[in-house]
Amino acid sequence: MKRAMAREPHFIGADSGSTDPGPHYLGSGDTLFSDSAYKRDLRLMLLAGRAAKVPVIVGSACTSGSDPQLERLVGIAREIAREEKLNFRLAAIHSEQEKTYLKDKLRERRITPLANAPELNEDVIDRSAHIVGMAGIEPFVEALENGAEVIIAGRSSDTSIFSAMPVMHGINPATVWHAAKILECGAACVVQRTYPDCNFAIVRDDHFIVEPPNPDYRCDPDSVASHNLYENSTPYELVEPSGVLNTYSAKYEALSDRAVKVSGSTFEPSARYTIKLEGAELAGYQTIIIGSVRDPIILRQFDSWLSGLVKAAKDRIAAVFGREMEGKYDFNVRVFGKNATMGPLEPETAIGHEVGLLFQVTAETQALATSLMKSVGHIAVHYPVPEWTGLITSIAYPYSPAEIPRGPSYRFNMNHVVEPETPLEMFRIDYQRV
Amino acid sequence: MAKLWELTKLIRSKNSGPFELTFDVIFKDRESYIKVRDAKLINAEWFARTYHLTPEVVSIIDYDAANAIKITIPRPTISGDINDTDVYGGQQHGPLVDVEVP
Numbered sequence: 001m002k003r004a005m006a007r008e009p010h011f012i013g014a015d016s017g018s019t020d021p022g023p024h025y026l027g028s029g030d031t032l033f034s035d036s037a038y039k040r041d042l043r044l045m046l047l048a049g050r051a052a053k054v055p056v057i058v059g060s061a062c063t064s065g066s067d068p069q070l071e072r073l074v075g076i077a078r079e080i081a082r083e084e085k086l087n088f089r090l091a092a093i094h095s096e097q098e099k100t101y102l103k104d105k106l107r108e109r110r111i112t113p114l115a116n117a118p119e120l121n122e123d124v125i126d127r128s129a130h131i132v133g134m135a136g137i138e139p140f141v142e143a144l145e146n147g148a149e150v151i152i153a154g155r156s157s158d159t160s161i162f163s164a165m166p167v168m169h170g171i172n173p174a175t176v177w178h179a180a181k182i183l184e185c186g187a188a189c190v191v192q193r194t195y196p197d198c199n200f201a202i203v204r205d206d207h208f209i210v211e212p213p214n215p216d217y218r219c220d221p222d223s224v225a226s227h228n229l230y231e232n233s234t235p236y237e238l239v240e241p242s243g244v245l246n247t248y249s250a251k252y253e254a255l256s257d258r259a260v261k262v263s264g265s266t267f268e269p270s271a272r273y274t275i276k277l278e279g280a281e282l283a284g285y286q287t288i289i290i291g292s293v294r295d296p297i298i299l300r301q302f303d304s305w306l307s308g309l310v311k312a313a314k315d316r317i318a319a320v321f322g323r324e325m326e327g328k329y330d331f332n333v334r335v336f337g338k339n340a341t342m343g344p345l346e347p348e349t350a351i352g353h354e355v356g357l358l359f360q361v362t363a364e365t366q367a368l369a370t371s372l373m374k375s376v377g378h379i380a381v382h383y384p385v386p387e388w389t390g391l392i393t394s395i396a397y398p399y400s401p402a403e404i405p406r407g408p409s410y411r412f413n414m415n416h417v418v419e420p421e422t423p424l425e426m427f428r429i430d431y432q433r434v
Numbered sequence: 435m436a437k438l439w440e441l442t443k444l445i446r447s448k449n450s451g452p453f454e455l456t457f458d459v460i461f462k463d464r465e466s467y468i469k470v471r472d473a474k475l476i477n478a479e480w481f482a483r484t485y486h487l488t489p490e491v492v493s494i495i496d497y498d499a500a501n502a503i504k505i506t507i508p509r510p511t512i513s514g515d516i517n518d519t520d521v522y523g524g525q526q527h528g529p530l531v532d533v534e535v536p
Contacts, residue, residue: 019452022514022521116453116508222460225500226444229458233450233506235497252499283516332517343519344510345485347529362516411515412452 003213004200005048010169012049013161014041015184016073017060019278019412020231026064027129027280027410035076038062042073043080046150050086057140057151057161064278065155066130067096073152074432081434088150091143094428095132095154097277099125101426102418110419114276115233117415124281124413131279131414136241138423140164146431154427155278157240158184172205174267177245179208181238182227182262189227190217211259218258225252241276241423243269274417275426283411284330284362287369289377289402291395292336294354297387298394302351305394306333309383313376320375329372334358357395366405373403438475438533441466447526450506452513455523457505459530467501470535476503484529 021032031038042058049056062069074092081088103122105111111120118124125131132155141164143151153161162180167173179201182189187197190212197217201210210219228235228247238245244267251264298305310333317325336356339346359376363369381395381402420426439445443460450456459476461467470476478492485507493506511518520526 019513020449020522022518023452023512024514114453118512222500225497226458226460226502229456229460229497229500229502229504231448231450231456233454233456233493233504234495235500235502235504236495247499250499286516330516334519341519341525342528343517345487345526347484347486360516409514409516412512415451415453 001044001048001198001213003215004198005052007200007213008052009054009200011055011057011165012045013057013059013183014045015060015156015158015161016058017063017065017155019064021063023280023410023412025069026066026132026278026412027282028408029066029068029130031062031069031072035072038073039076039080042076043084046077046080046086046088047084049150050088055144055149055151055165057153057164059135059153059156059158059161061152061154064130065095065132065153067094067154070094070096070152070154077150077152078434086434088434089147090150090152090432090434091146091148092430092432093135093139093143093151093153093156094430095135095156095426097131097133097426099128099131102131102277105418111277111416114415114417118413120414120416124279127281128279128413129281129410131277133418133426134241134276134278135427136160136273136275136423137164137167138242139427139429141168142424143429144168146429148431150434157276159238159240166203171203173243174245174265175205175208175263176203177238177240177267178247178250178262178265179203179210181245182208182210182224185227185230187212187214187217188230189224190219191223193217207261207263209255209259209261219260220257221252221254221260224260224262225250241273243267272419273423274419277414277416277418278412279414280410281413283409284364285366285369286360286362286406286409287366287373288361288404288406289357289359289373289380289397290399290404291357291359291380291397291402292354293357293395295394296353298385299351299353299355301385302355305383305385306335309380312383313379316375316379317372321372325372328363329368330362331376332360332362334360362409366407370403370405377402436535437531438470438535439531441470441535445527445530447523449509449513449523453509455507455509455526457527457530459503459505461501464501467503471496471503473536475533475535476505476530481505481507
């Protein structure tokens with residue numbers, strides 16, 4: 001970071017979020033990392049940014065960029081300011097969306113699905129715990145033009161965080177968006193990333209140069225070009241709210257053994273401005289049991305043993321809770337050592353000398369999920385095979401109690417874009433003197 | 435006969451958002467990349483057969499700039515949904531690793 005600042009950058013950016021760790025964070029408002037971890041990184045950025053008098057721009061606050069997560073990161077920034085005696089003008093960009101606004105847009109047919117999107121209707125919007133829009137550069141530009149020295153934003157496109165300021169200064173958007181895509185994961189585009197770190201780019205109209213400030217790291221043309229593959233369905237196109245970055249004609253040249261020059265991409269502005277939506281709803285509460293099987297007699301007939309066990313467990317639930325319980329819970333068994341990782345995609349299903357089992361019940365309340373699982377656990381642990389006579393204990397449970405309440409489970413429930421009237425209308429900006 | 439992993443720097447899988455899975459096969463050198471690319475060793479029919487899918491949902495893109503082949507498919511389960519097996523989608527590439535390259 002110190003080496004990067006010695007090169008006198010015009011701003012410092014950081015992407016603080018992702019959908020990668022799953023729907024829990026958007027649904028619940030929890031954060032992927034601890035406050036201590038956010039504080040450690042944000043302190044480095046705020047100290048460096050204020051010392052150099054350049055903006056610090058953070059997007060997708062605290063994992064999902066919902067309002068509670070934005071508030072959390074703003075609170076951490078305030079704590080750091082107090083501890084370090086820093087003064088700055090802060091802009092907080094809200095990405096959380098009003099349900100009434102989205103329902104209006106749905107009725108106006110201004111919301112359209114992306115690939116593999118689930119169905120979206122007013123009930124889905126109502127059921128959502130949180131819905132965020134993924135901001136483009138425009139709210140960032142607005143905040144910078146209003147004198148923000150620190151911007152903390154809710155959900156934002158990874159690249160908008162890094163594109164806003166250079167585009168505002170009139171640099172060729174094609175070069176800017178491509179540079180932003182390469183920088184959004186920090187040191188991810190180096191040849192061998194052994195630990196997380198920052199990265200640095202110089203962006204000019206017709207090219208950018210990326211060179212990691214960390215002397216342990218180097219970029220080469222392959223490592224930089226490869227980063228376009230990351231978390232993207234195509235390396236050639238990157239769809240942003242205001243247009244599409246196209247890298248078909250990009251050139252990647254080594255300037256030294258650690259710096260790479262990139263040029264030649266194009267940026268096609270879109271006819272319609274679109275904001276991507278992300279939503280999460282409660283799918284139920286889960287209770288799980290972890291166990292394993294080592295008996296070769298059971299393993300030799302594992303599939304039939306397990307299907308019999310599942311039927312016996314469901315029958316037991318019906319006997320205890322009544323037939324009306326059917327359809328009110330979901331029961332799943334994951335078989336580690338067979339197909340627990342790939343599920344339906346797994347081509348190899350031979351098993352070895354032991355298998356791990358993970359029983360999972362999902363129901364409307366935690367109490368119900370645990371009650372149902374208590375019945376499953378007892379039926380499962382004594383489920384017989386024909387070869388053994390007498391009562392057997394067929395599963396090893398490592399814990400007492402065997403059942404583990406896992407809490408609420410959320411589900412991503414939209415993969416859609418909305419067309420706002422203006423790029424700013426979905427993103428309220430609060431200005432605060434810190 | 436070489437295994438695919440021996441010709442590559444990296445074979446990985448990953449979410450491309452919560453609704454898609456994407457696979458990257460990044461070769462060590464141009465020669466190996468072009469050989470596998472032009473032999474169409476990784477094609478939609480083969481991939482669909484291996485992963486129990488229909489070929490129509492398999493997208494395969496050759497990426498010359500990084501000597502890489504990218505495969506994208508719909509996720510069988512939305513990332514993190516109640517019966518998902520791999521929230522990050524990072525361990526779905528196993529069947530590609532030991533593919534034999536004539």
